[in-house]
């Protein structure tokens with residue numbers, strides 16, 4: 359079965375209606391968990407805008423890519439929705455996923471707008487390299503996202519949060535696998551695309567959410583989720599997964615302010 363056929367076969371909205379909300383409320387969330395979940399819900403809710411940015415590019419008019427993007431966007435939407443539900447159940451005052459998403463986008467930082475312009479330009483001038491870079495970037499972010507949810511599931515003493523994180527992480531891992539496979543295929547034997555991708559990743563790598571969150575906010579979340587040396591273990595895991603010769607790149611997170 360092809361990669362995309364596998365996605366079509368298993369793509370679904372993350373299950374959360376069956377979770378034990380009563381137990382979730384009883385155990386509650388720590389301040390750190392509230393901050394992490396709010397950050398995740400914000401970022402997940404922005405997927406649709408990223409989807410709109412890439413979908414308008416000519417390079418996206420590829421039936422397989424569009425199919426993947428559609429399922430990916432649908433799944434990410436429900437990650438935000440489910441996290442918002444958990445926060446609400448635990449008594450954290452939050453707006454609906456849609457209202458938050460619109461508000462956050464309105465405040466999208468200049469960086470997000472600049473990224474959109476640069477992205478459109480690269481896609482026009484070197485479409486094949488752009489798609490390779492895009493897939494590589496996507497795999498990097500999905501890998502970090504998977505690790506973040508798994509970490510949260512591992513750390514929390516709230517079993518309902520742990521279960522939701524595990525369910526979301528399972529989908530994130532599948533997203534990673536698709537982007538990663540695409541990046542590998544598209545970079546193989548393409549020395550210019552490899553050099554360019556490596557340069558961009560080295561120069562501009564920042565945890566997911568860079569367009570709508572400041573580097574300091576991203577770094578703070580990462581430091582909170584992966585305390586002490588954990589972050590180095592996680593980054594070296596990501597580097598190892600990316601260590602196919604074509605994409606090997608040393609990653610450095612921005613400093614926390």
Ligand SMILES: [Fe+2]
Nearest residue numbers: 402434437530
């Ligand atoms: Fe997600």
Ligand SMILES: [Fe+2]
Nearest residue numbers: 434500530533
């Ligand atoms: Fe994802």
